[in-house]
Amino acid sequence: MKFRLVELLQCVRCQGPLDVAADKSSLRAISSGESFSCRQYCGRHHTTVMPSSADCADCNKTDIESGFLKCRACGHTYxxxxxxxxxxxxxxxxSDRRLSGTVALYSHLWTDFAPAALSGKTHLDEVEGTLGESVVQGRIGLDAGSGSGEDTLAMASRHPCTEIVSLDISKGVYEIRRRTAELPNVHVVRASVLSIPLKPNLCDFVYSFGVLHHTTNPKRGLQEIVRVLKAGGPTFLxxxxxxxDNPWKAFPLKLVTALRQVTTRMNPKLLSAACYVLSPFVVLVFSLPAKLLGKFRWT
Ligand SMILES: [Zn+2]
Ligand SMILES: [Zn+2]
Known part of the structure; x- marks a missing residue:
């Protein structure tokens, strides 16, 4: 992470401000990134009295490879x-089996099944195509539940003047970091969308594709998104x-939801193996008929 990120963050326990504790040996210079410097608090100089822009020139050009973030209010360290x-x-x-299961499942998914590269349309393209407007706007945005970072990469590379905070609970964050390593406007954070570690009223937009319905408390996630969003800012969910309203679709969906009570408790590798075995059945019974029937117009 870069020092520049510190002023955007807060403690997820008490909402207090965070400070970096890291050895000099864990700092590594990055070649670009001077266009983003601290604004109201400098995490490198630990001050709200802003140093000159020259002093902050390296705050987004220094990667902190290891260390801690310590909460100034409650003392908790991350x-x-x-x-x-x-x-x-x-x-x-x-200690929470459900939470650890979610982390394990998505870590497996986003590290072992991450799409190899930007190929074809991203989810971001689909959203922007449907709405007819750009998702990315303003100076800072949040990709909440960014998976393996395909959309983060698209947003940040197409909008180099906007900083994107890419947040995910899974170890997929390391795939995001690998993909966006050359982009100075990306900050990758491992955190839950139910406890977003960002200051309130920070983001000019929030984007979250296919995430909240997988959490234990979608309402809480929505409240968190609203909290970090600037007043009047858009959120794309x-x-x-x-x-x-459609029993033909509602009934199979209920079956799938019931099945998920079992699959979400399975070992991720065992689940992957089961998916490989069952996928021909799913294609034959669901995907192909849906494609064929989709060609007819029902009246
Ligand atoms: Zn600074
Ligand atoms: Zn705290």
Missing amino acids: RIVDSIPWLVDEALEQ YLYEDHE
Whole structure:
């Protein structure tokens, strides 16, 4: 993480401000990034009295590879692991089986099944094509639940003047970091969308594709998104539909939801193997008929 990120963050336990504690040996210079410097608090100089822009020139050009972020209010420390701050409650992650299962499943998914490169249309393209407007606007945006970072990469590379905070609870964050390593306007954070470690009224937009319905508390996630969004700023959410008005779709969806009670408790590698075995059945029974029937117009 870069020093520039510090002023955007806050403690997920008490909302207090954070300070970096890192050895000089864990700092590494990055070749570009001077166009983004600290604004109201400098995490490198630990001051709200802003140093000259020359003093802050390196704040977005220095990668903190390891160390800690310490809350000035409650004293809690968060680890910086391989350049990514883990702004999560690690004790809760280990004790809560449901949460640890979610982290394990998506870590497996986004590291072992991450799309190899930007190929074809991204989810971002689909959203922008449907709405007819750009998702990215303003100076700072949040990709909440960014998976393996395909959309973060698209947003940041197409809008180099906007800083993108890319947040995910899974180890997919390391795939995001690998993909966006050359982009000075990306900050990768490992955290939950249910406890977003960003200051309130920070983001000019929030984008979250297919995330909230996978959490244990979608309403809380929405409240968090609203909290970090500037007043009047847009949020772009993609959520599953419940199809309650269409029993032909609602019933299979209920079956799938019931099945997920089992699959979400399975070992991720065992689940992957089961998916490979079952995928021909799913294609034959669901995908192909849906494609064929989609060609007819029902009246
Ligand atoms: Zn600074
Ligand atoms: Zn705190």
